[in-house]
Amino acid sequence: MLTLDVKEAINSAFKKAFSYQPESLELVNPEPQFGDFALACHPFAKNLKLSPQEIASRLAANLISKSIVKTEAVAGYLNITIEAGRLGQEVLSEVIDKDKHFGVAKSKKEKILLEYSSPNTNKPLHLGHIRNNVLGMALARLLEARGAEVVKTQIINDRGIHIMKSLVAYQKLGNNETPESTGEKGDHFVGRFYVLFNEETMIDDAKEALCKWEAGDKDIKALWQTMNCWVYDGFKETYKSLGSKFDKDYYENATYLLGKKIISAGLKKGVFYKEADNSIWVDLTDIGLDKKVLQRSDGTSVYITQDLGLAVSRQKEWKFSRAIYVVGHEQEYHFRVLFAILKRLGYKWAEKLHHLSYGLVFLPEGKMKSREGKVVDADDVIAEVKNLALAEVKKRFPELPNIEAHERSKAIGLGALKFFLLRVTPTQAIHFNPKEAIAFEGSTGPYVQYAHARIASILKEETPLPPKKIDFSKLASPEDKNILLKILSYPKVASQAANSYSPNLICDYLVSLSQAFNTFYHKHQVLRAPDEETKHARLLLIKAVQIVLRNGLGLLGIDAPERM
Structure with missing residues (x-):
């Protein structure tokens, strides 16, 4: 590969000029007037006891390939x-x-x-869930492109007082x-009744229903199961629209008792302690927690x-x-505590647990709310x-057949939505603006898709x-x-995006490549x-x-249409 050849030539120049071998070389692509590759010589100044400019000058004189x-020290x-x-x-x-x-x-x-999505069964998925799902699936594709086997899971919160409401x-x-x-x-349907729940007149009934559920009341359990199935059917449709897939679903009703044995074992080991009222605690104040x-x-x-x-059982099941964990930033403290406890219990794999925190999605009125009915449903x-x-x-x-128009709008609309939610760093809050997302200009999904479609139309000719x-000298x-240099950098960008859990790097790259095209x-x-030689070189x-745009969009779960 060209980059490796250049690095080998630079290493040879280091050896010839200084009898020195750097541990690593970080090449960048400078502004066009400065060449195709650039190496900052500042990191080598201390070891070589020379100025960066002197190092660059000697390398330029000894670089042979x-x-x-052309080589130049600047x-x-x-x-x-x-x-x-x-x-x-x-x-090419x-x-x-x-x-x-x-x-x-x-x-x-x-x-x-x-782990991503993890919804409650008392209401539909909302805009925040779209961000979670889009981020989770993009991350899965990025990691799979690095060779990883990714086990995609969700924990469905199907029990508790909110479900009983x-x-x-x-x-x-x-x-x-x-x-x-x-x-x-x-x-x-189920979410409508969650909104209709009256805190003043129904809360005692909800508490009683929860007690009955925990006691195994047949009627309550039967209705609970029926209503959950209604919700699951709805979730499946939304997941299908988003392209979300899971290898295994976990349900809170089957997992909420899993940790009790772990607590008992931790108490015996002295990791936890018991108060006078028989409650069991862990003291994490020595590491800055409570x-x-x-x-x-x-x-x-x-x-x-x-x-x-759940963490212990999934490690036994999958040996990951x-x-x-792709979960909103409001749960950051929870995961710090969770990971710290697992480490205290001696689980070495706890060092490899990561909370991928993401910011809230805001509407014109502010943060999304679910009880007041102000939440924006994912389907809407x-x-x-x-x-x-x-x-x-x-x-x-205007003359396009209706069926084809709807097919194109599906690819463009969903692409716009996903790109809008992925184009910023995960921790950044988002102010969702559908019209901005769907724009064909700017840092948007349709802008990238349009570049792909434009190329497709040329190649059809x-x-x-x-x-x-091909006579490559024509380029x-x-x-x-x-x-060419942007294409050359794509594998590195994809690797960086996977390693840093940052799909936004792919978005930035695709916009930049589209602009270059x-x-x-x-x-x-x-x-x-x-x-003819120039024509075919340019084709x-x-x-x-086109290939790189398609591949990059694919990592984000976005279609690359040939027509817009």
């Missing part, structure tokens, strides 16, 4: 320019050869458990209606007890090398972006010759080289190039761009 046509940087034909040949041949696998690097095999409201107000009889989606109750005085579990048990959001996309498609192509028949303009396309003719160049 058939691919390098402000402590070694700038390197590659022969245009070699750059194009190396980059690899992309065309690997195609869908370009950017995939099968590194060390490991098993990673990923929907149940009691249905008992009092439901009139034996069903989702089928009202024509509602199951999760929306004292935490793990079991109430009446012997009942708290939420973290379940998470302790690391686990990632999906429908809105599809409708906005449909209006845009019909405006651009003419197919490029295979790489072995020597600044715009050509800018695209648009700049190139506005300055250079492709089908009407000055000669192959944009074909490579």
